[in-house]
Amino acid sequence: MTSGPATERPPTAPAVIRLRGVSRTYPGPPEVTALRPADLVVARGDYVAVVGPSGSGKSTLLNLLGLLDRPSTGSYDLDGVDVGALAERDRTALRGSRIGFVFQTFHLLPHRTAAENVMLAQVYNGTARARRRPAAVAALSQVGLGHRIDSLPTTLSGGECQRVAIARALVNAPALLLCDEPTGNLDSGNAARLLDLLDALNAGGLTLVVITHAAEVADRAQRVISIKDGTLSKARTREER
Amino acid sequence: MRMRPRRVVPERSVLGPVDLAAEALAGMLQRPGRSLLTMLGTVLGVGAFVAVLGLTSTATGQIGARFDALRNTTVVVNDAGTSREPGPVGFPSDADARITALNGATSAGVWWMVPLRRPIIGATATVTAGSHANAGDVPVLAASPGLFAVTAPAMRSGTLFNRSHEHRRAQVAVLGAAAARQLGIAQLNAQPAVFINGLPFTIVGIIDDVARVPDLLMGITVPRSTAERLFPPPDPGSRPAQMVIQTERGAAQLVARQAPVALRPDAPARLRAVPPPDPRSLRDEVDTDLAGLFLALAGISLVIGAVGIANTTLVAVLERVQEIGLRRSLGARPRHVAVQFLTESTALGLLGGLIGTAAGVGAVLAVAIVRQWTAILEPAAVLPGPVIGALVGMVAGAYPAIRAARIEPLEALRR
Numbered sequence: 001m002t003s004g005p006a007t008e009r010p011p012t013a014p015a016v017i018r019l020r021g022v023s024r025t026y027p028g029p030p031e032v033t034a035l036r037p038a039d040l041v042v043a044r045g046d047y048v049a050v051v052g053p054s055g056s057g058k059s060t061l062l063n064l065l066g067l068l069d070r071p072s073t074g075s076y077d078l079d080g081v082d083v084g085a086l087a088e089r090d091r092t093a094l095r096g097s098r099i100g101f102v103f104q105t106f107h108l109l110p111h112r113t114a115a116e117n118v119m120l121a122q123v124y125n126g127t128a129r130a131r132r133r134p135a136a137v138a139a140l141s142q143v144g145l146g147h148r149i150d151s152l153p154t155t156l157s158g159g160e161c162q163r164v165a166i167a168r169a170l171v172n173a174p175a176l177l178l179c180d181e182p183t184g185n186l187d188s189g190n191a192a193r194l195l196d197l198l199d200a201l202n203a204g205g206l207t208l209v210v211i212t213h214a215a216e217v218a219d220r221a222q223r224v225i226s227i228k229d230g231t232l233s234k235a236r237t238r239e240e241r
Numbered sequence: 242m243r244m245r246p247r248r249v250v251p252e253r254s255v256l257g258p259v260d261l262a263a264e265a266l267a268g269m270l271q272r273p274g275r276s277l278l279t280m281l282g283t284v285l286g287v288g289a290f291v292a293v294l295g296l297t298s299t300a301t302g303q304i305g306a307r308f309d310a311l312r313n314t315t316v317v318v319n320d321a322g323t324s325r326e327p328g329p330v331g332f333p334s335d336a337d338a339r340i341t342a343l344n345g346a347t348s349a350g351v352w353w354m355v356p357l358r359r360p361i362i363g364a365t366a367t368v369t370a371g372s373h374a375n376a377g378d379v380p381v382l383a384a385s386p387g388l389f390a391v392t393a394p395a396m397r398s399g400t401l402f403n404r405s406h407e408h409r410r411a412q413v414a415v416l417g418a419a420a421a422r423q424l425g426i427a428q429l430n431a432q433p434a435v436f437i438n439g440l441p442f443t444i445v446g447i448i449d450d451v452a453r454v455p456d457l458l459m460g461i462t463v464p465r466s467t468a469e470r471l472f473p474p475p476d477p478g479s480r481p482a483q484m485v486i487q488t489e490r491g492a493a494q495l496v497a498r499q500a501p502v503a504l505r506p507d508a509p510a511r512l513r514a515v516p517p518p519d520p521r522s523l524r525d526e527v528d529t530d531l532a533g534l535f536l537a538l539a540g541i542s543l544v545i546g547a548v549g550i551a552n553t554t555l556v557a558v559l560e561r562v563q564e565i566g567l568r569r570s571l572g573a574r575p576r577h578v579a580v581q582f583l584t585e586s587t588a589l590g591l592l593g594g595l596i597g598t599a600a601g602v603g604a605v606l607a608v609a610i611v612r613q614w615t616a617i618l619e620p621a622a623v624l625p626g627p628v629i630g631a632l633v634g635m636v637a638g639a640y641p642a643i644r645a646a647r648i649e650p651l652e653a654l655r656r
């Protein structure tokens with residue numbers, strides 16, 4: 001039994017994310033409950049924004065969804081796999097192959113070209129070396145950076161850096177793209193172009209969960225879930241907003 | 242209808258050897274300047290290790306070569322006497338000629354310490370026992386002319402007595418440098434004499450250095466025939482008469498066996514020939530002592546190098562926390578992170594070891610060229626250099642690598 005309200009209508013598409021009574025409590029002292037028991041279903045092709053103020057539990061939810069942390073209670077199925085029962089090394093492998101991360105700070109390696117940064121995502125999942133560069137070039141082209149393949153991050157704008165980070169997240173064809181404040185370091189023009197890109201990716205069938213506190217980012221999502229004091233609220237669709 | 246979740250194990254995340262090497266190389270090249278500085282400790286340590294071992298073996302080789310040349314060609318024959326009391330010298334008067342007639346013997350000479358009781362020795366005839374001018378503690382030696390051929394003295398002035406003096410039992414003397422100084426004799430222009438118990442001996446030469454029998458430098462040497470005529474015979478108990486033979490290389494053992502019979506076919510047992518000792522044992526002792534000292538110094542250098550690598554690798558780990566978090570988010574397991582950092586530190590150690598080995602070999606060659614020595618580089622001193630460097634890098638990188646593996650991706654990505 002979960003105490004949080006239901007946050008989703010029954011999906012028609014297969015679920016990429018299915019949380020049941022998931023909570024996260026950090027042992028103290030003092031003990032802190034960062035996320036109260038919650039249910040959440042994100043269907044394939046869904047575009048969900050999680051909004052809330054600082055300290056509301058957004059990052060905790062992102063870490064749980066991204067397999068960077070384990071819930072204290074409840075169960076989590078990712079793309080049909082019950083990840084709670086997996087050993088850490090299997091969770092790591094799953095994270096590398098099924099989840100793409102986009103961070104507020106781009107986390108690009110400054111001494112590597114755009115293509116090499118993208119190819120880094122293929123190192124740990126066993127992609128053959130010969131297939132990496134073509135895949136990286138395709139991913140960079142997909143985000144509109146086909147002409148900056150061999151550029152170093154130091155020569156790219158903030159918006160371009162974030163596009164490289166998105167290409168890196170996409171190159172392994174993940175089931176889920178997790179974005180943590182993706183426009184946090186971008187000016188309004190670059191932010192708008194990046195959101196257009198996310199829209200396009202979602203239109204192509206990619207499942208997106210975006211953690212943000214920016215209204216213009218949340219407005220792009222099909223559904224918006226608010227989080228406050230660790231409690232998820234009911235999702236609001238575009239029509240309900 | 243609720244779908245039953247799969248309980249499947251996904252593919253394992255991997256880091257193949259080629260990827261590991263490529264990632265480690267990229268990590269090292271991120272900051273080439275710091276990588277070079279990191280290597281420096283190992284370069285110095287391994288370089289010192291190779292250089293000291295190479296210089297030790299090279300220097301010892303030179304010592305050994307000279308030592309061998311001298312010792313391997315010297316045979317000593319002692320006169321054991323017939324009793325404990327002094328008696329006639331056991332070596333015949335033509336001893337030098339008998340020995341040089343042997344195959345392999347190049348020169349030979351007899352000598353002994355003349356046993357004088359309360360000697361009075363001075364540069365003038367007026368010296369008495371109680372006067373300050375009495376140099377009674379200057380030893381008096383008797384020698385056959387052949388001894389000078391064996392000892393190859395370096396002359397300060399004058400000449401040496403010869404077979405003619407010996408034959409005539411002439412009262413001539415050769416002074417060693419120390420004896421000349423004690424007697425106050427520096428020049429031979431005025432034909433000075435030395436008085437031994439009132440007996441005058443004309444000084445014919447002063448010697449500065451000898452290759453063998455250093456006693457010659459300390460004393461007054463007179464012809465053996467003269468000594469036999471004027472002084473008591475040698476004491477076989479304390480300082481017996483001795484013959485020193487110089488041989489060709491490789492002939493010493495043979496000459497040592499033949500000499501007693503050649504000298505005294507009537508009583509060969511009276512003479513004891515001492516063949517040259519095996520110089521290798523002595524050289525090995527020298528080698529061991531020097532190598533131990535220098536190895537300790539090289540070890541200290543390596544420890545300093547290891548601390549340097551550990552320190553800089555730890556700093557690199559702390560600086561690359563975000564990169565570690567990123568790699569973890571991309572599917573790297575903690576062991577992948579640890580192995581990458583360990584590979585980087587090991588590779589830096591290996592490179593440092595290679596450079597250090599080259600530098601050490603270069604140092605040995607440079608010293609050998611300058612000193613005109615033959616460089617001796619044992620494989621055991623050179624080949625382990627890169628391996629030692631790699632081991633130092635691996636050990637030094639172990640702790641930083643463990644620290645890197647323990648970094649939580651959550652924490653790392655938030656920085």
